[in-house]
Amino acid sequence: MAEKITPRAEDFSQWYQDVVIQARLADYSPVKGCMVIRPNGYSIWEQIQKDLDQRIKKTGVRNAYFPLFIPESFLKKEAEHVEGFAPQCAVVTYAGAKELEEKLVIRPTSETIINSMFAKWIQSYRDLPMMVNQWANVVRWEMRTRLFLRTTEFLWQEGHTCHATGEEAEQRVRQMLRVYTEFAEEVLAMPVIAGQKSESEKFAGAFKTYCIEGMMQDGKALQAGTSHHLSTNFAHAFGTLFLDKDGKQKEVHQTSWGVSTRLLGGMIMTHSDDRGLVLPPRLAATHVVIVPIFPQSQGQMQARTQVIEAAQKVLGEIETASSLSNLPYSIGVELDQDETKQAGWKFHEYELIGIPLRIELGPRDLEKGQVVLTRRDLGKKEFVPMVQVGQVVVEALKAMQKDLLEKARAFRDARTFRVDSYSELQKKLDQPGGGFIEASWCQNSKCEEKVKQETKATIRCLPLTSEYEPIAESQSCVICGAKGRAVRVIFARSY
Amino acid sequence: MAEKITPRAEDFSQWYQDVVIQARLADYSPVKGCMVIRPNGYSIWEQIQKDLDQRIKKTGVRNAYFPLFIPESFLKKEAEHVEGFAPQCAVVTYAGAKELEEKLVIRPTSETIINSMFAKWIQSYRDLPMMVNQWANVVRWEMRTRLFLRTTEFLWQEGHTCHATGEEAEQRVRQMLRVYTEFAEEVLAMPVIAGQKSESEKFAGAFKTYCIEGMMQDGKALQAGTSHHLSTNFAHAFGTLFLDKDGKQKEVHQTSWGVSTRLLGGMIMTHSDDRGLVLPPRLAATHVVIVPIFPQSQGQMQARTQVIEAAQKVLGEIETASSLSNLPYSIGVELDQDETKQAGWKFHEYELIGIPLRIELGPRDLEKGQVVLTRRDLGKKEFVPMVQVGQVVVEALKAMQKDLLEKARAFRDARTFRVDSYSELQKKLDQPGGGFIEASWCQNSKCEEKVKQETKATIRCLPLTSEYEPIAESQSCVICGAKGRAVRVIFARSY
Numbered sequence: 001m002a003e004k005i006t007p008r009a010e011d012f013s014q015w016y017q018d019v020v021i022q023a024r025l026a027d028y029s030p031v032k033g034c035m036v037i038r039p040n041g042y043s044i045w046e047q048i049q050k051d052l053d054q055r056i057k058k059t060g061v062r063n064a065y066f067p068l069f070i071p072e073s074f075l076k077k078e079a080e081h082v083e084g085f086a087p088q089c090a091v092v093t094y095a096g097a098k099e100l101e102e103k104l105v106i107r108p109t110s111e112t113i114i115n116s117m118f119a120k121w122i123q124s125y126r127d128l129p130m131m132v133n134q135w136a137n138v139v140r141w142e143m144r145t146r147l148f149l150r151t152t153e154f155l156w157q158e159g160h161t162c163h164a165t166g167e168e169a170e171q172r173v174r175q176m177l178r179v180y181t182e183f184a185e186e187v188l189a190m191p192v193i194a195g196q197k198s199e200s201e202k203f204a205g206a207f208k209t210y211c212i213e214g215m216m217q218d219g220k221a222l223q224a225g226t227s228h229h230l231s232t233n234f235a236h237a238f239g240t241l242f243l244d245k246d247g248k249q250k251e252v253h254q255t256s257w258g259v260s261t262r263l264l265g266g267m268i269m270t271h272s273d274d275r276g277l278v279l280p281p282r283l284a285a286t287h288v289v290i291v292p293i294f295p296q297s298q299g300q301m302q303a304r305t306q307v308i309e310a311a312q313k314v315l316g317e318i319e320t321a322s323s324l325s326n327l328p329y330s331i332g333v334e335l336d337q338d339e340t341k342q343a344g345w346k347f348h349e350y351e352l353i354g355i356p357l358r359i360e361l362g363p364r365d366l367e368k369g370q371v372v373l374t375r376r377d378l379g380k381k382e383f384v385p386m387v388q389v390g391q392v393v394v395e396a397l398k399a400m401q402k403d404l405l406e407k408a409r410a411f412r413d414a415r416t417f418r419v420d421s422y423s424e425l426q427k428k429l430d431q432p433g434g435g436f437i438e439a440s441w442c443q444n445s446k447c448e449e450k451v452k453q454e455t456k457a458t459i460r461c462l463p464l465t466s467e468y469e470p471i472a473e474s475q476s477c478v479i480c481g482a483k484g485r486a487v488r489v490i491f492a493r494s495y
Numbered sequence: 496m497a498e499k500i501t502p503r504a505e506d507f508s509q510w511y512q513d514v515v516i517q518a519r520l521a522d523y524s525p526v527k528g529c530m531v532i533r534p535n536g537y538s539i540w541e542q543i544q545k546d547l548d549q550r551i552k553k554t555g556v557r558n559a560y561f562p563l564f565i566p567e568s569f570l571k572k573e574a575e576h577v578e579g580f581a582p583q584c585a586v587v588t589y590a591g592a593k594e595l596e597e598k599l600v601i602r603p604t605s606e607t608i609i610n611s612m613f614a615k616w617i618q619s620y621r622d623l624p625m626m627v628n629q630w631a632n633v634v635r636w637e638m639r640t641r642l643f644l645r646t647t648e649f650l651w652q653e654g655h656t657c658h659a660t661g662e663e664a665e666q667r668v669r670q671m672l673r674v675y676t677e678f679a680e681e682v683l684a685m686p687v688i689a690g691q692k693s694e695s696e697k698f699a700g701a702f703k704t705y706c707i708e709g710m711m712q713d714g715k716a717l718q719a720g721t722s723h724h725l726s727t728n729f730a731h732a733f734g735t736l737f738l739d740k741d742g743k744q745k746e747v748h749q750t751s752w753g754v755s756t757r758l759l760g761g762m763i764m765t766h767s768d769d770r771g772l773v774l775p776p777r778l779a780a781t782h783v784v785i786v787p788i789f790p791q792s793q794g795q796m797q798a799r800t801q802v803i804e805a806a807q808k809v810l811g812e813i814e815t816a817s818s819l820s821n822l823p824y825s826i827g828v829e830l831d832q833d834e835t836k837q838a839g840w841k842f843h844e845y846e847l848i849g850i851p852l853r854i855e856l857g858p859r860d861l862e863k864g865q866v867v868l869t870r871r872d873l874g875k876k877e878f879v880p881m882v883q884v885g886q887v888v889v890e891a892l893k894a895m896q897k898d899l900l901e902k903a904r905a906f907r908d909a910r911t912f913r914v915d916s917y918s919e920l921q922k923k924l925d926q927p928g929g930g931f932i933e934a935s936w937c938q939n940s941k942c943e944e945k946v947k948q949e950t951k952a953t954i955r956c957l958p959l960t961s962e963y964e965p966i967a968e969s970q971s972c973v974i975c976g977a978k979g980r981a982v983r984v985i986f987a988r989s990y
Contacts, residue, residue: 030611031564031599039557039627046558062534063541068601068632068648069526069585087592090564092601095585096636104526106563106587106601116525132534137563137632141591153563 005352007274012218016269017147023277023353025264026147033145033152037261040353041148044264045155047283049135051187052157052259055179061131061159066113068137069104074112077237081111084204088140090152106139111205111230111256114160115238122252124243125164129172130252133159148265149222149495156260162252164244166231169253173229174468176257177210180225188263189280189404190214190270191412192224193436193490195461196470200445203256207231213460213490215412216269219434221460221492224266227257265495270408271377277354278377280404281397286332288393289355290314291346293362294339303363311335311361314371314389321390327397351376356400357393375400377407412436422478425491429455436460437491442477442484450479457491500847502769507713511764512642518772518848520759521642528640528647532756535848536643539759540650542778544630546682547652547754550674556626556654561608563632564599569607572732576606579699583635585647601634606700606725606751609655610733617747619738620659624667625747628654643760644717644990651755657735657747661726664748668724669963671752672705675720678754683762684775684899685709686907687719688931688985690956691965695940698751702726708955708985710907711764714929716955716987719761722752760990765903766872772849773872775899776892781827783888784850785809786841788857789834798858806830806856809866809884816885822892846871851895852888870895872902907931911985917973920986924950931955932986937972937979945974952986 003022006014020026025041037045053063069092076082085108092104107113114132122130135157145151159176163169177194184192192212202209206228214222232251234240241249271278281287292311295303315333322331336346343360350358360372360381371389373382375396384392415435419425428437441447441459452458462470470487477486498517501509515521520536532540548558564587571577580603587599602608609627617625630652640646654671658664672689679687687707697704701723709717727746729735736744766773776782787806790798810828817826831841838855845853855867855876866884868877870891879887910930914920923932936942936954947953957965965982972981 027612027615029562029608030566030569031562031608034562034564036562036612037560039559042559043557045560062538064534064537065532065540065650067524067526067529067531068634069529071525074525089592090587090590090599092585093588094598096638097582097584103589104585113524113526117522117531120522139563143591155560 005274005276008217015274016265019268019272019276020147025268025277028147031152033142035145035147035151037155041264043285044267044279044283045261047285048187048263049157051282052179052183053135055183056133056157056159059131059175059179060129061133061161063134064132065134065136066110066117068107070107070110070113072103072105074116075105077112078205078234081205081234085109085140088142090139090141107136108138108140109256109258110134110136110138110158111160111234111254112238115234115240115254118160118162118235118252119238119240122162122240122242125245128164128242128252129161129168131159131161131172133157146265146495148261148268150262154261156258158256158258161255162235162240163254164242164250164252166253169229169231169255173208173210173227173255173257176227176255177212180212180227180257180259183259184212184214184224184263185405187280187282188267188270189282189401189408190224190266191405191409193461193463195463195490196468197226197461198443198445198448198459198489200448201459203228205230205233207233211461213492214266214270215408215415215436215492216266216495217411218269219415219492221436221490221494222262222266222269223460223494224263225257225259228255230254230256271404272354273377275379276352278404279354279356281356281401282329284332284354284356286334286355287329287397288318288331288333288357288359289346289350290333290335290359290361291343291350292335292337293343293360293365295363306366307361307363308337310366310386314359314361314386317390318393321394325394327394331393331397351379357396359389359393377404419478420475425451425478426455429457429491429493434493438463438488439478439491440473440475440486441489442480442482442486444477444480444482447477447479451491455491455493457493460490460492460494462487462489500769500771503712510769511760514763514767514771515642520763520772523642526647528637530640530642530646532650536759538780539762539774539778540756542780543682543758544652546777547674547678548630550678551628551652551654554626554670554674555624556628556656558629559627560629560631561602561605561612563602565602565605565608567598567600569611570600572607573700573729576700576729580604580635583637585634585636602631603633603635604751604753605629605631605633605653606655606729606749607733610729610735610749613655613657613730613747614733614735617657617735617737620740623659623737623747624656624663626654626656626667628652641760641990643756643763645757649756651753653751653753656750657730658749659737659739659745659747661748664724664726664750668703668705668722668750668752671722671750672707675707675722675752675754679707679709679719679758680900682775682777683758683765684777684896684903685719685761685765686900686904688956688958690958690985691963692721692956693938693940693943693954693984695943696954698723700725700728702728706956708987709761709765710903710910710931710987711761711990712906713764714910714987716931716985716989717757717761717764718955718989719758720752720754723750725749725751766899767849768872770874771847773899774849774851776851776896777824779827779849779851781829781850782892783813783826783828783852783854784841784845785828785830785854785856786838786845787830787832788838788855788860790858801861802856802858803832805861805881809854809856809881812885813888816889820889822889826888826892846874852891854884854888872899914973915970920946920973921950924952924986924988929988933958933983934973934986935968935970935981936984937975937977937981939972939975939977942972942974946986950986950988952988955985955987955989957982957984
């Protein structure tokens with residue numbers, strides 16, 4: 001239990017792994033590249049699912065479930081799509097003790113299998129928009145994997161919609177980008193930049209890809225969600241047609257959009273510290289743990305009983321305050337009565353697994369009519385009169401959710417730099433702590449590729465105007481110096 | 496939309512398929528044996544998950560997620576297990592554009608992969624009990640498939656627990672059997688018989704299997720859930736050991752238990768009728784649909800407005816009554832204002848997809864201060880004073896939930912027969928409408944096999960005493976006439 005977490009400053013990558021393993025969020029499995037999500041980690045995924053699922057449903061999308069298997073021929077119907085995914089596919093060749101006639105690919109994403117159903121279900125404009133989402137596992141064979149961030153199998157939601165026009169599809173793509181942005185900031189307390197991917201970074205088969213990008217504490221970028229405008233690319237390949245009001249058969253315009261268990265990795269790398277997990281209250285199942293401090297000398301049964309009774313009263317008052325509050329969740333409170341473990345051991349354990357608030361309560365606190373409250377992110381003890389504990393807990397949880405976002409935003413803003421030359425770009429990328437580098441780019445993929453080859457940084461996104469247009473730059477391209485088509489981009493090294 | 500549902504009396508199997516397809520609960524996919532669960536069906540699965548997940552968590556189990564892939568060598572570690580599952584496995588031989596060194600089986604169930612993790616996580620008696628559950632997809636290659644009832648891929652929950660003693664494991668197995676029984680009856684309104692499987696019918700690798708069995712409207716049995724006592728079989732194969740209080744290394748005693756999307760099939764075949772789906776209120780997302788009846792003649796804008804306003808008021812009153820009620824769910828109400836569709840078309844549609852209550856409301860009802868309420872299962876119109884509509888709806892939903900269970904129980908009891916000879920057993924099995932046949936059996940698998948070969952009926956279970964023991968029979972075995980070890984069993988043809 002008392003393994004040490006490598007400090008972030010010493011080795012960020014080892015720190016991340018230490019937090020994930022020691023807080024029992026996930027573990028390596030015997031299957032190469034696949035992880036096990038342990039109860040402490042899965043509970044966070046359940047909170048993510050619950051909240052995001054409501055946001056998705058509010059936009060009129062319903063959940064469904066499509067097969068894990070995709071016939072190999074389906075994947076090949078859209079040329080760019082198969083080119084992008086074929087190298088990463090896991091393939092079933094043998095089933096039911098027989099060689100299969102047609103190989104089955106484990107879904108790396110479901111545009112193809114879902115289009116085969118859309119083509120069957122959609123007849124007329126009256127069937128549009130058709131909008132479904134599924135929560136599912138997908139498999140992409142990866143060479144280098146990291147818990148949550150890049151695993152061969154991962155969990156995600158993938159939404160798929162069909163529309164009568166390209167304009168409607170574009171509206172939906174933008175709407176989901178907003179849903180993801182709000183969700184990341186309000187729930188994960190992770191500030192993100194919403195932008196557009198460059199041609200070379202967009203989804204295989206998409207017309208246009210939007211994304212949200214977060215900055216981790218090591219200054220690297222993490223793509224936290226994507227929203228794709230597929231245009232009629234898949235509809236054309238699968239014959240997903242509808243009879244329009246004008247009596248003509250037309251291809252539907254589609255979108256797809258998703259976030260995955262990768263969000264857990266992003267959340268951890270945004271907030272956690274050298275003592276372990278720091279969890280935004282909206283992702284916690286248990287928000288408060290009450291640790292009674294028992295009298296040191298034996299035989300003081302009465303004092304012991306008084307401490308337990310006071311702790312139970314505190315628990316009740318927090319639950320009452322929770323039900324009267326306008327918090328978007330019920331406060332989960334636990335009272336740790338285990339006398340076989342020392343209070344110090346418990347403090348360490350609850351810090352490690354990221355319980356947002358800790359309340360201590362001993363005989364001397366009782367005398368003073370107070371409890372000791374410690375916020376996980378601040379680590380500073382605060383004395384709270386027992387009569388105020390319910391209200392103070394509610395306020396502390398609200399403040400912690402807000403502060404985590406603000407702190408992360410301030411961190412990101414302080415590590416975002418504008419550069420006007422290639423040498424400056426290289427210098428900023430190589431300085432300790434990394435960061436996001438804003439620069440002007442001519443939209444030529446050769447310049448993009450040159451930066452990637454020489455610095456290992458990529459264009460994370462083209463930030464957008466309020467009209468969802470790339471931001472035109474009067475400056476010339478920082479790589480080639482060309483003028484005219486230049487737009488603003490963010491370069492960064494990334495996960 | 497106006498396709499006809501084959502009547503149950505004409506062809507039960509075709510009726511079932513018609514209901515599933517026409518109510519858009521599921522559809523066939525292009526992948527052999529795999530289905531697509533459509534939003535109307537998936538919404539029911541979501542209600543099942545929500546309710547059952549809470550019941551499972553209340554028993555102290557936490558959710559986790561384990562890999563989809565199982566190394567082939569793992570499956571082979573437990574001899575009976577591999578023998579049972581190998582013929583049904585789908586196998587990945589090729590991934591990331593390379594032949595795999597070790598083939599990966601798509602999980603047909605996860606005892607083996609989970610034991611590899613248990614063996615790592617469990618050290619001492621202090622780590623016990625260890626109890627996890629996962630909601631996941633599994634794959635079992637099937638020759639003959641039917642939507643929901645038997646599909647190559649299906650969704651389920653599988654719980655896995657480790658205990659210090661066999662007694663504790665047995666208690667857990669029985670506890671989960673009770674959870675499933677209560678869930679089936681309280682939520683699905685599906686009466687079940689809880690019993691023990693015979694040796695030949697138990698789970699491959701189990702020491703003992705308990706199950707719940709429901710009776711469908713064609714008199715066939717459906718296994719709706721299983722709870723396995725695995726003893727130390729998997730722990731032995733995987734070295735899942737713990738250091739006990741007495742300082743000795745011991746193998747843990749394990750259980751596993753699951754229910755699947757098959758429950759949807761069972762629920763449909765228990766309650767639905769020739770007009771479509773009949774859905775117990777606790778599984779509905781929308782419980783009430785309000786259909787305003789507009790004045791027939793054109794131009795009566797005022798009457799039209801009055802009907803809509805009254806309908807909105809009714810909707811509000813139902814929502815208020817819902818929040819004041821002790822129902823275990825919030826009543827979902829929809830107001831169908833679509834004027835492009837006839838009321839008759841709407842009635843047919845809402846009956847087909849199983850909305851529990853329909854409220855009609857036209858200008859003449861308005862005059863009389865009433866609405867017309869129709870319960871989906873009864874199909875009889877009832878006039879309800881508008882001032883009482885909230886309370887009447889709450890009561891109707893409660894009554895419907897209760898009545899569906901009672902009706903199904905009465906149906907099952909009426910089709911359960913006791914026989915005392917083999918000829919009587921054969922006769923009862925062959926009479927129209929089938930049913931459950933109670934008989935005395937000597938516990939010899941040869942007698943069991945003879946019945947299976949000659950009648951296609953199997954022993955569904957050994958019903959249990961309150962002590963979870965098979966019920967001893969003084970009658971001799973109906974097959975061979977042997978006396979002494981005879982116990983009561985239920986024979987039936989099954990899904």
